[in-house]
Amino acid sequence: MVRLFLEPKQFSGESATTLTPDQLHYLRKVLRFRPGDFCVVLDGLGKAWRGVFDGERLALEALQESPGYELPISVKLACAVPKGERWEWLLQKAVELGATEIVPLQTERSVVKPQVEKLTRWQAILREAAEQCERAILPQVLAPMTLADFLAQGVMGKGLICTARGERPSLLSQRTTEPLTVLSGPEGGFSATEIAQAQVAGFQCVSLGQRILRAETAPLVALSWIGAWFEGDGWV
Ligand code: SAM
Numbered sequence: 230m231v232r233l234f235l236e237p238k239q240f241s242g243e244s245a246t247t248l249t250p251d252q253l254h255y256l257r258k259v260l261r262f263r264p265g266d267f268c269v270v271l272d273g274l275g276k277a278w279r280g281v282f283d284g285e286r287l288a289l290e291a292l293q294e295s296p297g298y299e300l301p302i303s304v305k306l307a308c309a310v311p312k313g314e315r316w317e318w319l320l321q322k323a324v325e326l327g328a329t330e331i332v333p334l335q336t337e338r339s340v341v342k343p344q345v346e347k348l349t350r351w352q353a354i355l356r357e358a359a360e361q362c363e364r365a366i367l368p369q370v371l372a373p374m375t376l377a378d379f380l381a382q383g384v385m386g387k388g389l390i391c392t393a394r395g396e397r398p399s400l401l402s403q404r405t406t407e408p409l410t411v412l413s414g415p416e417g418g419f420s421a422t423e424i425a426q427a428q429v430a431g432f433q434c435v436s437l438g439q440r441i442l443r444a445e446t447a448p449l450v451a452l453s454w455i456g457a458w459f460e461g462d463g464w465v
Pocket of ligand 1: 390391392393394412413414415416417418419435436437438439440441442443444447448
């Protein structure tokens with residue numbers, strides 16, 4: 230079933246939606262939609278409808294099935310941006326694994342300086358991934374920021390920082406029902422000062438096992454393990 234996340238301004242109440250020229254092209258030319266064909270329309274905040282195509286717009290009807298699949302807690306992933314294509318790959322996978330918000334970080338040892346000009350492209354990657362993997366909520370990517378600025382905002386709910394070395398409990402043992410923020414570092418790791426600053430800001434160091442994972446692997450392992458906290462709770 231085709232799924233489309235639409236902008237708030239595209240909804241006329243809960244009865245119909247307008248479509249952008251790109252969306253119309255996609256439905257008419259790529260998917261060969263004809264009047265009467267339908268898809269799932271999502272508002273990005275957890276509501277969904279059956280959208281019946283009339284050739285120009287989508288008429289909204291109540292949806293019988295689940296609007297999509299979400300983890301039972303919100304998970305903000307704040308991570309250093311890895312080199313090359315790995316960041317965009319990471320964005321896609323983080324959405325598949327349930328992240329609700331992604332913060333591109335610049336840290337002391339970051340190899341890459343994330344560019345705010347890429348934000349629209351990154352958000353499009355999130356939208357496509359969320360449509361493909363049947364998310365109910367459209368995850369958001371924020372404008373890049375330094376770790377210092379991020380920490381200055383304070384942590385809402387529980388904060389965990391993945392550190393590759395030292396004595397730390399496994400992330401697997403840290404199950405919570407609070408909103409969660411996970412920090413993950415760059416190729417060269419967080420500096421000792423950064424880890425200390427994160428701890429002062431309320432983050433607890435956690436391990437993802439003994440092996441040193443690459444900067445793009447660690448956040449994805451963290452998200453998979455967070456998903457494992459809720460396995461068997463009936464959400465999957
Ligand atoms: N040489 C770096 C160091 O010793 O910190 C390795 C950095 S690692 C390639 C990139 C990031 O992934 C780390 O900063 C950390 O956030 C995360 N990471 C990698 N392996 C980890 C592990 N086993 N446990 C927890 N976090 C890990």
